[in-house]
Amino acid sequence: MIISTTKELRLHIPSNAIDEIGSLQGILDNSEKDFLRDKLGDSLYRKLCEYYQSVSPDDFYMSVTNGEHTHQPWMQLLVLAQRMVTYDAMSRFAYTQALSINGTGINVASSEDYSAASKDLLDKGVQGYKREAMVSLNQMLVMLEGWAREMATPAAIAPDADTTEQSTTEPKDEEHKAIEEISLLWQESNYYYLHHDLLIATCADLQNYLDIYESREKFIRLLPDLHFIQDEYISEAIGEPMVQHLLTTTDPADKPLLRKVRRLMAAHLEERTTILTIDKARRSAAHNEAISLRASVLRLVEMRKTVEKANTENQNTNSDNQNPSTNINDDKGYENNQPGSKFFVSPLLY
Structure with a gap:
């Protein structure tokens, strides 16, 4: 568990009037296991739970207030994880808490201190909790993505700091160690931001071609569609070797083709996905765009092949000119009976 006091609960939902956290433990635990754990991955989730057990809830509350x-990565992660779990738990809790079960039946629960919420207000409240849970999720994934990018830089992997600098920046070094540990553990999660086997590898990549409101959660749900499109449409069109080349290339000359291929993938995505809300007219337009983009991609690929073939032929010609195998103008003259020779030259008679 990563929430154990009502003070922590009020950090995220100040208006709650819950006196005893025990009444929510089951719902909070369900939210942790069902909504949080897969986003972090089992290893990072377990480590976060261990971290929570190592700190005092009161000290944690004071550090947040x-x-x-903000200078302690594990605590930053804990805050956002708690917020996710709290809002998700409230969305689960609201409807069931409105009912009271007794020995003779089920009644509507009420309080003498507060007026009962109308059904419309209750519905809006639940939708608000769900929305805030998703906002908190995206904030956490953005933070983890930023840390993972930071750790992927050469400076983060092998910092070039002398002894003096290390001694004056020790707190920062500890912070970086924590970020590195979190990032490494997060790589085991399916929600890790970078998918090396996809031409559209991150949420930011997809956002450049299709507006998904920079939702990391939506991007993860779109991964099966993206894998299908790349395997069945893109590889079929340009070949698996070209796909592997585009996955690893750093050559600026490959960027135009990569952009075209990504646009083609985005068009196919709009055409087939059920994760995004796309009307019939837009799906039809995306289908037509996919046909046009596929033809454009194939033209670019053929142009590349033609240029590469011409370059290869030029290199071979230049190589033959520089190292001719049958040069009759050298000092020795042409020599008969050479391997591959089809000519016989008579010696000069004068």
Whole structure:
């Protein structure tokens, strides 16, 4: 568990009037296991739970309220994880809490201190909790993505700091160690931001071609569609070797083709996905765009092949000119009976 006090609960939902956290433990635990754990991955989730057990809830509460948690990566992660779990739990809790089960039946629960919420207000409240849970999820994934990118830089992997700098920046080094540990553990999760086997490898990549409101959660749900499109449409069109080349290339000359292929994938995605809300007219337009883009991609690929073939032939010609195998103008003259020779030259008679 990563929430154990009502003070922590009020960090995220100040208006709650829950006196005893025990009444929510089952719902909070369900939200942790069902909504949080897969986003972090089992290893990072377990480590976060261990971290929570190592800190005092009161100290944690004070660190968040005075802002000290911003210098402690594990505490930053804990705050956003708690917020996700709290809002998700409230969306699960609201409807069931409105009912009271007794020995003779089920009644509507009420309080003498508060007026009962109308059905319309209750519905809006639940939708608000769900929306905030998704916002919190995206914030957490954005933070983890930023840390993972930071750790992927050469400076983060092998910092070039002398002894003096290390001694004066020790707190920062500890912060970087924590970020590195979190990032490495997060790589085991399906929600890790970088999918090396896809031509559209990150949410930011897809956002450049299709507006998904920079939702990391939506991007993860779109991965099966993206894999299908790449395997069945893109590889079929340009060949698996070209796909592997585009996955690893850093040559600026490959960028125009990569952009075209990504646009083609985005068009196919709009055409087939059920994750995004896309009307019939737009799906039809995306289908037509996919046909046009596929033809354009194939033209680019053929042009590349033609240029590469011409370059290869030029290199072979230049090589033959520089190292001729049958040069009759050298000092020795042409020699008969050479391997591959089809000529016989008579010696000069004068």
